[in-house]
Amino acid sequence: MVSVRDAVCLLGNFPALAGADLELESGEVVLLEGPNGAGKSTLLRLCAGLIGLRQGSGDVLGNDLATRGGRQQTRRAVGLLAHHSALYGELTVEENVRFWSRANRAFDADVEPALERLGLSDRLRSVPVAALSAGQRRRTALAVVVCRRARLWLLDEPHAGLDAAGRDLVDGLVRDAAAAGATVLLSSHEIDRATDLAHRVVRVVAGQTPVSGGHS
Amino acid sequence: MRVRSELLADAWLVASKDLRIERSSRVVASQVLPFGLIVLILFGFGISPDRRVVEADRTVLEQVAPGLFWLTVFLASLLALGRSFAIESADGSLEALRLTGLDPGGVFLGKSLAVAAELLVLEALLGAGALLLYGAPLGHPFLLMVVVVAATASIAAAGTLYSALASGSRVRDTLVPVLVLPALAPALLGATLATEAALFGPPSDGWPWAGLLGAFAVLYFGAGMLSFGLMLEET
Structure with a gap:
């Protein structure tokens, strides 16, 4: 599903990844754990095909991350929840989810169930995103990921900004996705919660993955 | 054929969004349009409305109205872009x-079309303002319409291309005018001369310039659609 070996990625001149390894099997939920600036987000973005490899090799869903074509194919196949929600503040919740759903070539019929699952199907659906709280925005961004029905979910701090009910909702989504055969790679500072959720924890330190593969 | 319909569907999706x-948000209506009107009025203040061009028996303001109108549109378009x-x-x-x-390519086309639609509304209102303030005659409306459409397409396509190019930069806001205005200089020249011909005649003088504007638009739409993927990759 995912195989990254000795990956080196530069952000400007800074080596955000300096020899990271990662192996993911189908249906696995893997937590990336490490301090701020360790390279967790960069590893997620690498797996999403958003940044190139300076050194090493990477294969995601059968696509070679070393080539531009491989990265393009990867980007269309994964579901990424990034730090930014990528929502348009002037559009309503429903308009945002429908736009991204169509842009992602997802099914229109999946929008309604996703809004319902994320608790956005009532009055919130017609509220402009700019008027939402941070947690509601996060839920909207998650609805976009859910609609995408990706085989690989890449979640960067999915619990951030959410209340307890929202965090439970995220956990439920991750478990359901994994049960349906999707692979989930996530980073979270909610370590206890995320460790319970994950099958495995991969530690990221200074752009490297010195200890990996330990089952929780 | 399927590729083309997908491209158009993508363009429509982005443009409608x-x-x-x-x-x-009404940013164009509440900020760009007032900006354009203010520039039109300031140009009017800067040029005496009473001074006449002797050989043409027109006021200086009337004579330079096409250039001032397009310069205003170009400046206002920077905000829209x-x-x-x-x-x-x-x-x-x-x-x-x-x-x-x-x-x-569909994303580029969609963003260009949305900008073009906004500019057309802006130009209609600024055009009315220019006729009122500068007293220019509405000589040959058909040629004028063709010039407006071709110039708008040129501004939208070239402007979107250079705005995309600058979008990854931290100094995007100041970089866009530096890139866009020189690139649009031929379009400004063509639009001004074609509009002069449309207002004061003979219209036959305006058609070659309208053709040049059309070619400019086609060139930039083509370049944008081909290179936008690469630009997105690099942002």
Whole structure:
């Protein structure tokens, strides 16, 4: 599903990844754990095909991350929840989810169930995103990921900004996705919660993955 | 054929999204249009309305109205173009667009069309303002319409291309005018001369310039659609 070996990625001149390894099997939920600036987000973005490899090799869903074509194919196949929600503040919740759903070539019929699952199907659906709280925005961004029905979910701090009910909702989504055969790679500072959720924890330190593969 | 219909569907999806955002935020209506009107009025203050061009028996203001109108449109278009990419970079949407299956050419076309639609409304209102303030005659409306459409397409296509080019830069806001205005200089010249011919005649003098504007638009639409994917990749 995912195989990254000795990956080196530069952000400007800074080596955000300096020899990271990662192996993911189908249906696995893997937590990336490490301090701020360790390279967790960069590893997620690498797996999403958003940044190139300076050194090493990477294969995601059968696509070679070393080539531009491989990265393009990867980007269309994964579901990424990034730090930014990528929502348009002037559009309503429903308009945002429908736009991204169509842009992602997802099914229109999946929008309604996703809004319902994320608790956005009532009055919130017609509220402009700019008027939402941070947690509601996060839920909207998650609805976009859910609609995408990706085989690989890449979640960067999915619990951030959410209340307890929202965090439970995220956990439920991750478990359901994994049960349906999707692979989930996530980073979270909610370590206890995320460790319970994950099958495995991969530690990221200074752009490297010195200890990996330990089952929780 | 399927590729072309997908490209057009993608363009429509992006253009309708941008226009819905404008309908909701009204930035063009509440900021770009007033800016354009202020510039038109200031140009009027700067040039004496009473001084006449002796050989043509027109006021200087009438004579230079086409140039002032297009210069105003070009300056106002910088705000519209800046807004077009500001909505994409505000919350990481430009990166999210890279993750979609949208054809980059369709994204470029959609963003250009949305800017063009906004500019057409802007030009209609600024045009009315220019006729009123500068007292220019409405000589040959058909040629004028063709010039407006061709010039708008030129501004939208070239402007979107250079705005996209600058979108990854931290100094985007100041970089866009530096890139766009020199690139649009031929379009400004063509639009001004063609409009002069449309207002004061003979119209036959205006058609070659209108053709040049059309060619300019086609060139930039083609370049943008071919290179937008690469630009998204590099942002």
